Each structure stands twice: as structure tokens, then as C-alpha cells.
Amino acid sequence: MSKVILKGGTIWTADSVYVADIFIQDGIIKTIGQDIQYQADEVIDLAGKIVMPGGVDVHTHLDAPVGETTTIDDFASGTVAAACGGTTTIVDFATQQKNQGLVETVEMWHEKAADKAVIDYGFHISVTDLYEGSMTDLGKVVDSGVTSFKIFMDYPDTLMLDDGEIFRVLQAGGRYGAKVCVHASNGKVIDRIAEDLVYQGKTGPEGHLLSRPPATEVEAVNRAIAISRMADAPLYFVHLSTEGAAYALAEAKDHEWPVDGETCTHYLTLDKELYFKPDFEGAKAVLTPPLAGEKDRDALWKGLRTGSLSIVSSDHCPFCFEQKKIGIDDFRRIPNGGSGIEHRIQLMYADGVVAGRLTPQQFVDIVSTAPAKAFGMYPQKGQIAIGSDADITVIDPDGVTKISAETHNMRTDYSLWEGWERAGRIVRVFSRGEEIVRDGVYVGAAGRGSYLKRRTI
Numbered sequence: 001m002s003k004v005i006l007k008g009g010t011i012w013t014a015d016s017v018y019v020a021d022i023f024i025q026d027g028i029i030k031t032i033g034q035d036i037q038y039q040a041d042e043v044i045d046l047a048g049k050i051v052m053p054g055g056v057d058v059h060t061h062l063d064a065p066v067g068e069t070t071t072i073d074d075f076a077s078g079t080v081a082a083a084c085g086g087t088t089t090i091v092d093f094a095t096q097q098k099n100q101g102l103v104e105t106v107e108m109w110h111e112k113a114a115d116k117a118v119i120d121y122g123f124h125i126s127v128t129d130l131y132e133g134s135m136t137d138l139g140k141v142v143d144s145g146v147t148s149f150k151i152f153m154d155y156p157d158t159l160m161l162d163d164g165e166i167f168r169v170l171q172a173g174g175r176y177g178a179k180v181c182v183h184a185s186n187g188k189v190i191d192r193i194a195e196d197l198v199y200q201g202k203t204g205p206e207g208h209l210l211s212r213p214p215a216t217e218v219e220a221v222n223r224a225i226a227i228s229r230m231a232d233a234p235l236y237f238v239h240l241s242t243e244g245a246a247y248a249l250a251e252a253k254d255h256e257w258p259v260d261g262e263t264c265t266h267y268l269t270l271d272k273e274l275y276f277k278p279d280f281e282g283a284k285a286v287l288t289p290p291l292a293g294e295k296d297r298d299a300l301w302k303g304l305r306t307g308s309l310s311i312v313s314s315d316h317c318p319f320c321f322e323q324k325k326i327g328i329d330d331f332r333r334i335p336n337g338g339s340g341i342e343h344r345i346q347l348m349y350a351d352g353v354v355a356g357r358l359t360p361q362q363f364v365d366i367v368s369t370a371p372a373k374a375f376g377m378y379p380q381k382g383q384i385a386i387g388s389d390a391d392i393t394v395i396d397p398d399g400v401t402k403i404s405a406e407t408h409n410m411r412t413d414y415s416l417w418e419g420w421e422r423a424g425r426i427v428r429v430f431s432r433g434e435e436i437v438r439d440g441v442y443v444g445a446a447g448r449g450s451y452l453k454r455r456t457i
């Protein structure tokens, strides 16, 4: 029986901002009100601080095989970094390998996460190889709480499904009440452009950008929407990066089609010029789809404000520079992925709210409430309300955060935001009522996270 009072903070939710006390008992928010005087084990003064629901990051790749290597953060280091960055829930992608069963894939991810994760976690299943009985297995996976599937329209030799297979998975999603997440890029066209570039001797990291022009995303987004209409099933787009994609979603939403999408921290804050850095440094920014330009960034921010995009995730898929060097002679072999699970909330607060692009409510919604709602975790997660888990992030608006690989908790030996200084500092984080981050340092127990069995959509 633990009782904690968070006193006098300014509570930010997806629909309001107000000053109140929060009374937490046994990990659950029991009362919210003025001047709460209950007996408590601890009373924490949060006057002048922002108190928001803990972040929900629905796109991570921990301990995940990618190409010829494996992401460098496992469920221990990755979730400690997430916690320090104010994220208290993740949904990680369990990715089916060729000839691997879907149920077996999920079991494998349970083994990776159990006793390691320090925050609560769920899984999506990435479906890459259909087999006899795979649709039945998807039903079993859904029953176990993995209520979203991912499909790839990219990476033709390894992960891609063809349009007919995508249609089948969408139908299964509709049948089981699972959300289908789409990685939308035209992999076949990309491979041809990349082949030409290499033939012309353009083997450096900038080839990653040049081989993936915006139309390769926009075409796939429109095709996926059309297929989902044929399958009569809802659709969710991961990591959208372009103006054209944001427009396609706005149009689909205008027709009231059940389509939703996310963008990621890096698309909102970083520029494609990074690919042209000398000494193979551009490889550090090789993630998919590639970073875009200012016009796209403006369209993505606008999409978040107008609701055509509703979520910002990290797509944390971390590699060290040495791993990136697998592709030193051919950009096609550079492992695709960036590292940002720790800075999503901080950057969306600073570049979103402080910079005047988002209201406090919009900010809370895109980093916490909307992802919890979209993936069957609300109101247990993503909300400060009576009965919700006491997952709470506290920001000191007068603090300053300086981002550096020297000080971050992720295992990556570089940061795409190296040296950035931003207003606001995440000072305390609570997970189910337990303080797990204090003054930016993880203070919780090892492996304390729990598996989240998510509801169907």
C-alpha cells in the first residue's frame, strides 16, 4: 500500500490545463483536486512544474535484427532511456523472420522483454511471410493482446508483402479488430533507382536519400489507402515524412475513411542536408524513409495541428557508427534506423509548444493520449484521470536540456541532435505511482515493466 500526493503541479492533458493535486494509491490515480489532505507516505511539491501523462511511444525496435546486424539497445537500456525521456509505455515491433511462425515470433519478443523492460510494454507483430495457417495464427496473436499488425511495402527481398498479401492481412485485421500499420514506400522502384546510383558510382550515404524520392512514399500511401478501401479495413501509417503523404491522409479523412498516421521526431526537427556530411557521417542519418526538407516539415507540423496526422513516435531503431559502416562501400547495406526514444517528449515540448507550433493539449495528445487510444491502451495509459495508471511525467519549464551522446542513456555512440540546447527539462517520471526517474537519472528497479495485453480496436 503506497500513497503519494503530487502537490500543486500544472496538469496538462489532451483537453485541459489546470492546477491541482493528484493522490495516488497502489499505482492508480485515486483523486484529483484542490488541497488534498489525505494521509500519504510521501508528498511531492510540484508547484511551477508541468505534470502530464507519461509518454506512449508506439514505434520502437529494441533488440531487433535489422539487415546484417541487431539494434544496439535491448529492452533494458532502451526502456531506461525511454523512461529518462518521459516515456512510460512502449509498443515494440516483433518482426517475423522468414520461415518463422507468428505465434513463435511473439513468444520470442516476450523472452527479449521479460525481466528487462523497466516500463510497461506491448507488441505489434510485423507480418513478413505468409504461410498455410498464418491467418489463424494472427487470431491467436490478437487473443494474446497483440492487437496490431505491421506490413511492409518496402524491402522486396526480405520484408515486403505484395498487394494481394496486404489485402489478406487487412482483411484479417478487419475480422479480428486489429489495426494494420503500414510501412509505405514503393520498394520495387526504390531498389531500381538504388541499383542505378550504385552503377554510376554513387555509393555514399546520400544515395539513401536520392533513391527514395518523396513520390515513392506518396504512391505507396495512396495505394495502401485504396487497398484498405477494397478490404474494408482501417489503416495506420507509420513514420510519414512528406507533404504529399500528409495531404493524402487529410483527403482520406475528409471522406471519413478510417485512416490514421504518425510522423516521427526526426522528420519534424532534422533536415536532409545531413546525408551530405563528409567522412561517412551522413550514414548516421540513414533511416527510412529519409529525412526531408523544410516544406515537408512544415506540412507535417500542420498535419499534427489539423489532425490529418495524430501521433509522433520515435521509430527508435538504434545503431552505433561502427554498425553503420557495414555499408561503407554501398549505402544499400547501411542498417536503416535512428536513435531517439529518449528525446521525443523533450523535442516535441520545445520545438512544438515552446516554439508556438502546438498547444499544450495538442502536444500531450500526440505524444501520449492519441497513441494510447489508437492502440487499445486508453484510459489505463495516456491520461491523468481517476482510475488511470499513475504514469506521470514532470517537466520543469525553467530547466534547459542539452542533448549529447556523452550524457544520453541510449547505447548509441552519437546523437542526431548533438549539442542541441532546448527549453524545458524532464525532472521526474512516475510509472504506476513509483518514481523511476529523479533529476534525469533512472532510480527504479531493474526489469520492473509489465506486459500490456492490449484491447482490440
Ligand SMILES: [Zn+2]
Residues within 6 Å of the ligand: 059, 061, 315, 317
Ligand atoms: Zn520502424
